[in-house]
Amino acid sequence: MTARWSDLYRSVFVLFSVPVVTLALLGGCTSVNKNNKVNQGEFAAIEKFEKANRASFRFSEGVDKWVFRPLSKGYSAVVPKAVQGGVTNFFGNVRDIDSSLNGFLQGNGKSGAGDLGRVLINSTLGVVGLFDVAASFGLASAEEDFGQTLARWGYTESTYLYLPMLGPSTVRDLPGQVWQRVLSANFLFGSFATTAKITNGVSSRANVLEQTDARDDIALDPYAFTRNAYYQSRKNQIFNGTPPEEDFFDLLDESFDDDLPGEHSNNAANKEPIVDQKGLSAKAVI
Numbered sequence: 001m002t003a004r005w006s007d008l009y010r011s012v013f014v015l016f017s018v019p020v021v022t023l024a025l026l027g028g029c030t031s032v033n034k035n036n037k038v039n040q041g042e043f044a045a046i047e048k049f050e051k052a053n054r055a056s057f058r059f060s061e062g063v064d065k066w067v068f069r070p071l072s073k074g075y076s077a078v079v080p081k082a083v084q085g086g087v088t089n090f091f092g093n094v095r096d097i098d099s100s101l102n103g104f105l106q107g108n109g110k111s112g113a114g115d116l117g118r119v120l121i122n123s124t125l126g127v128v129g130l131f132d133v134a135a136s137f138g139l140a141s142a143e144e145d146f147g148q149t150l151a152r153w154g155y156t157e158s159t160y161l162y163l164p165m166l167g168p169s170t171v172r173d174l175p176g177q178v179w180q181r182v183l184s185a186n187f188l189f190g191s192f193a194t195t196a197k198i199t200n201g202v203s204s205r206a207n208v209l210e211q212t213d214a215r216d217d218i219a220l221d222p223y224a225f226t227r228n229a230y231y232q233s234r235k236n237q238i239f240n241g242t243p244p245e246e247d248f249f250d251l252l253d254e255s256f257d258d259d260l261p262g263e264h265s266n267n268a269a270n271k272e273p274i275v276d277q278k279g280l281s282a283k284a285v286i
Helices: 004-015 020-029 050-078 081-105 109-124 133-137 146-152 174-207 209-218 222-238 248-258 263-270
Strands: 160-163 167-170
Touching: 050 160, 050 174, 050 209, 050 222, 081 109, 081 146, 081 174, 109 133, 146 174, 146 222, 160 174, 160 222, 167 174, 167 222, 174 209, 209 222
Parallel strands: none
Antiparallel strands: 160 167
């Protein structure tokens, strides 16, 4: 239950903004093929541990229903909005440290320097990050993480995982998430680590209450919806907000080819990878 959930649930409105007929057609193409991939073009979700993932999802949703959601609703109702904003900014400033490092690791000096500048400005002028003063200077967080760094380094398709209490992930994203959501607090806050984790968790959950309620009202299968939204969100993050578009008819062709033995491998071998303007192949970012 961290700020990354806000990225995840922004996809709610993207997924349901197209016409119902188009959704129905895409739904017909969303099936698991023999390689355990959910057909979504170049950004297929790889589902190898669905039974375990669904069990983890049910457990996490149960804890959320009885613990985190009530706490978050109480937090939203009682704590003044200005204070809530300060808490969000404070933990966002901490994450910018990680984002800056990963920007440099990706070879993107502008991104790394920009986030480093945000940390320096917000930690001083912004009173240890309680105020996002850097935004007034035109410095927006790049929101990089180690999973995105591995993608930029060429880590290809990665298996989907649903982590108990931590939410959606992949094998590739797991190390960065464990560091960012669990270990970094121990390193940065010492004896106050547990308090910091709980505060950040409740704050982050409160920030997405409306989105998760919308998901539960709309999605026929909240687990599958969460998985697909996560992959779309990660795709958007890895390509810095400008991901390559998938051709609708390519999705139909892929679904058809999966039903023909031998056809998919032959077509895949002859198909050119999608490449964005920065030269990153779309096939190397899941």
